[in-house]
Amino acid sequence: MDLQGGPYLNIKALCSPLGAARLCQLAMGCAVIAMVTHSAGFSGSHGVFCMAAWCFCFAMSVVVFFLDATRLHSCLPISWDNLTVTCAAFATLMYVTASVVYPLFFVRIECPYAGCHVRDFRIAVTVCSILCTVAYGAEVALCRARPGQAVVGYMATVSGLLKVVQGFVACIIFGALANGSEYYHHAATIYCVAVYVLCFTLTTLMVIMTVCGRTKAVRCMSFDRFAVVCTLLEVLLYLSASVVWPVICFDAKYGSPWRPSSCPQGRCPWDSKVVVAVFSFINFGLYVVDLIYSQRTRFVSSNTRANPRV
Template structure:
């Protein structure tokens, strides 16, 4: 029996809306992986990304569900509430991306395959991915702190969830930078790449600190104030990069304002530069929203380690 005199297993892991959402995540992920393996297929880099996303999320959800059902998470040196909502938010973003990419690159309206079997499998995979997205989104909604509610974990707040989105967008920026963006041609664009890397590292450090329950380890200021200071610094850095990058990529003096018609789709440096510019403005908006929200943020960690 557990210390509270209840059953050894955590029945809330099954008999609760949150438990039902996690079971739906496992079912959708397992179905998507099985269908792809059985006959739908997922060739090429886009298919490999989708398959990796589904496998990663399934493994992560299975581990979290097991730890929650057996109460073994109490033995881990982590803040469980912060860890689970962070994983759910990350999985939601991965599933959203896979739910867009897979049908876009693998599902066709007509039926070019023998007996339409492959197409039907791919439609089923897309449906499972959408259901998984909904299931992870429901978990985020169930765990998210409500206005006027006592906040027990930073990652359950809008500011914490925005940190996950910011890191995810930064990863897409890194992919665009690596896809022939030619950012090393100018010192100014190298500076922008350094800004993206520094802000991602700082955001990841804040998230990791929160998940490890070390929010009281900062002695010079409260953690929520540290979050505001870091977010302001990141917003200012992204503001500078959002100005510098377009100038040195699209001004005729340094780059090209128009796309070269001879460039193939997916292999043109201009496309990568546009993607980086657009995502820079998106992350700038996310950091600005984060800064506005976190001004009045007050929370107490659900578990603080000595």
């Protein structure tokens, strides 16, 4: 018991829908890692990515659950609500990706050379990964701000959650750019890369400001107005990049409208260019939706930490 007569541990971190979702994340995450290391196995860049995603999300969930249960997060100079919903949204995206990539590359109907027990373990890994995805999604749903609310936790709003998705999509674009996209051959595609970097930087900056509780750092305007200005700029920049990139990369004058037959599988610059083009359109749509929703957001800046969500 503490000096005020209450329990030392935060009971609501255990006995609440949010606590149940986090316990499910820990259980399923531990099961996935244990089965992969025990018998399911992984190999290659795709397997390494899946294992890294599972381990990172599990470690993040352990830290979040421990800090919430012990109330030690109150000692940190951060906005706890913003941090936890950001972590949950990011983990949801990571688990969704791993839950698609792992069965796509490692699960087969027929038994592999190692025996049917390996296949069964890999199927079990996929199922547990999907269940963990649902658990992280449930946490996001429980923490999400309802329409019409004036909230302190900006990351709990639709606009805040979209920031996480935009950053994740940008990371996919950067991965495709690094995978032999040959963007440096034309000044126009270099401009597109600069757009992706600038928009990613602005998005990351807004996330960091909210998580660190520095929403009053912009002195000339409120934070929600600052978010709208940045989002409008990102919409315009992504609009230009979404037009310039496919024109330069797939026009016969500068590139090839069709995939070259001699292009190696997995290391083909044309494939990377297609990935960049597709996800540029996706991120452009996300920024447009963000701009629409941000008109309805009324974020309340506060120097005091919000109470943990239950």
